[in-house]
Amino acid sequence: xxxxxxxxxxISVLIFLLCLGVWSLATMERKVGxxxxxxxxxxxxxxxxxxxxxxPGSTKTNGFPTLTQMGETIWKHVSDPVYDNxxxxxxxxxxxxxxxxxVGLGFVLAALVxxxxxxxxxxxxxLRLAFDPFIQVLKPISPLAWMPLALYTxxxxxxxGIFVIFICSVWPMLINTAFGVASVKREWLNVSATLEVSPxxxxxxxxxxxxAPTILTGMRISMxxxxxxIVAAEMLVGxxxxxxxxxxxxxxxxxxxxxxxxxxxxxxxxxxxMAFARxxxxxxxxx
Amino acid sequence: xxxxxxxxxxxxxxxADRPVFADVSFNIAQGEFVCIIGHSGCGxxxxxxxxxxxxxxxxxHVYMNNREVVGPSLDxxxxxxxxxxxxxxxxxxNIAFAVSSRWPEWKAPKVNVHVEKFVEMVGLRHAxxxxxxxxxxxxxxxxxxxxxxxxxxxMLLLDEPFGALxxxxxxxxxxxxxxxxxxxxxxxxxxxHDVDEAILLADRILLMHxxxxxxxxxxxxxxxxxxxxxxxRERTRAGLHHLPGYYxxxxxxxxxxxxxxxxxxxx
Numbered sequence: 001x002x003x004x005x006x007x008x009x010x011i012s013v014l015i016f017l018l019c020l021g022v023w024s025l026a027t028m029e030r031k032v033g034x035x036x037x038x039x040x041x042x043x044x045x046x047x048x049x050x051x052x053x054x055x056p057g058s059t060k061t062n063g064f065p066t067l068t069q070m071g072e073t074i075w076k077h078v079s080d081p082v083y084d085n086x087x088x089x090x091x092x093x094x095x096x097x098x099x100x101x102x103v104g105l106g107f108v109l110a111a112l113v114x115x116x117x118x119x120x121x122x123x124x125x126x127l128r129l130a131f132d133p134f135i136q137v138l139k140p141i142s143p144l145a146w147m148p149l150a151l152y153t154x155x156x157x158x159x160x161g162i163f164v165i166f167i168c169s170v171w172p173m174l175i176n177t178a179f180g181v182a183s184v185k186r187e188w189l190n191v192s193a194t195l196e197v198s199p200x201x202x203x204x205x206x207x208x209x210x211x212a213p214t215i216l217t218g219m220r221i222s223m224x225x226x227x228x229x230i231v232a233a234e235m236l237v238g239x240x241x242x243x244x245x246x247x248x249x250x251x252x253x254x255x256x257x258x259x260x261x262x263x264x265x266x267x268x269x270x271x272x273x274m275a276f277a278r279x280x281x282x283x284x285x286x287x
Numbered sequence: 288x289x290x291x292x293x294x295x296x297x298x299x300x301x302x303a304d305r306p307v308f309a310d311v312s313f314n315i316a317q318g319e320f321v322c323i324i325g326h327s328g329c330g331x332x333x334x335x336x337x338x339x340x341x342x343x344x345x346x347x348h349v350y351m352n353n354r355e356v357v358g359p360s361l362d363x364x365x366x367x368x369x370x371x372x373x374x375x376x377x378x379x380x381n382i383a384f385a386v387s388s389r390w391p392e393w394k395a396p397k398v399n400v401h402v403e404k405f406v407e408m409v410g411l412r413h414a415x416x417x418x419x420x421x422x423x424x425x426x427x428x429x430x431x432x433x434x435x436x437x438x439x440x441x442m443l444l445l446d447e448p449f450g451a452l453x454x455x456x457x458x459x460x461x462x463x464x465x466x467x468x469x470x471x472x473x474x475x476x477x478x479x480h481d482v483d484e485a486i487l488l489a490d491r492i493l494l495m496h497x498x499x500x501x502x503x504x505x506x507x508x509x510x511x512x513x514x515x516x517x518x519x520r521e522r523t524r525a526g527l528h529h530l531p532g533y534y535x536x537x538x539x540x541x542x543x544x545x546x547x548x549x550x551x552x553x554x
Contacts, residue, residue, distance in 0.1 A: 196361050
């Protein structure tokens with residue numbers, strides 16, 4: 001590891017420890033709360049507390065969770081990630097799988113529409129001008145605003161979620177593909193003209209590789225947006241998924257679980273972005 | 288000598304009454320190496336683009352083998368001024384792309400053998416699996432030349448192919464080009480600014496003048512003269528300036544460029 005990387009990693013670790021330190025300090029006074037030892041109370045007292053919404057044996061935390069509480073929760077989830085005890089109680093990996101499945105499907109559908117359409121728009125100035133007003137009007141609409149329409153027509157909540165992913169992933173890929181295709185260097189097109197290359201072969205062998213870095217940038221952006229949206233969509237619609245998990249645990253007032261889920265969302269988002277960054281690197285060329 | 292390429296009264300204008308050039312007519316015989324020399328803006332590249340089929344003239348006709356030229360074709364290979372290699376392909380794949388375009392029915396091993404032959408011809412065997420970004424300017428231009436020769440076109444069009452190279456590299460590649468052309472009997476049309484290069488390589492040198500405003504009105508650009516290279520065909524770059532007739536030829540061309548190229552044919 002070279003000197004710059006090493007120093008940077010060191011600083012990252014220090015920042016992390018600093019944050020943990022601040023967290024620890026901020027949660028230190030709140031250790032005493034109704035979550036006390038139930039053995040010291042009579043059955044009636046426990047019953048009374050439960051009625052008042054202060055169940056001493058529950059996982060509900062009072063105030064912001066401490067580091068030890070977080071650690072326990074993380075360990076609990078990580079040590080048993082694939083259990084299924086019913087609709088409101090599934091392992092974290094199962095929830096993630098549901099979310100990733102929806103994102104994957106929505107993204108692939110969006111790519112199947114955006115890349116060919118973007119290609120056609122990029123190659124034809126006429127079509128670009130014709131489609132432009134529609135793209136500009138539909139692009140800024142929040143995918144969640146599509147939800148009511150989707151739920152009404154599609155009816156199924158899971159498919160509505162996939163539709164919402166589709167409608168938000170399509171725009172960056174479409175615009176970037178069109179731009180990439182339109183920006184292919186004239187001289188490469190001239191070379192293929194002098195070699196009498198057929199339009200199909202030209203599209204596949206010259207235009208696509210030339211535009212590939214731009215197209216993949218569009219895909220990377222789309223994926224980032226899709227992951228953002230699925231969490232919000234699942235919160236709205238519910239059922240399964242990491243977004244639903246966050247909302248459900250919020251309703252249970254279990255902040256440790258909420259924070260844990262937030263951490264998972266962030267890490268998975270980062271991994272998805274890294275995967276696309278790799279793909280992008282694979283198709284990048286130096287002129 | 289059969290008139291392989293006939294250009295008749297070619298004319299290009301962007302503004303209706305001020306053509307860049309007009310009334311350009313010349314012929315090229317099979318196996319001939321013709322150079323065109325002129326100042327910037329006289330329209331040399333436009334003529335080449337029209338011959339390549341990448342551009343259209345405002346008037347006049349171009350015939351190759353008695354057939355009118357209407358678009359780009361594998362019969363007319365082009366070496367562009369900026370190599371125009373595809374940066375995501377290796378040298379091998381760049382040339383193979385051209386070879387497969389010419390002979391789509393050839394299978395990969397046959398294409399490969401052909402590619403390697405032409406890479407060998409320009410002396411780049413050691414770099415055959417590298418990408419263009421890993422090559423020097425001279426090497427890239429050599430690949431461009433190999434690609435153009437690999438499709439074995441009827442006619443080769445070169446647009447100032449060595450303009451972007453340093454003098455030393457230029458000299459080496461000129462020698463290589465000359466030997467390849469002699470060996471393959473290729474018909475070549477080349478644009479250049481370099482008088483010595485033209486005298487070394489060409490059988491005939493076309494001198495082009497720019498359009499200009501004279502007291503009698505605007506005079507469009509066009510061909511002033513076609514100079515036949517009388518030096519012996521077996522000439523080398525090293526011994527060129529020792530050949531009798533070299534300085535007369537050179538002076539004639541330089542005189543033209545210095546005094547006549549800007550001011551039209553009447554002078």
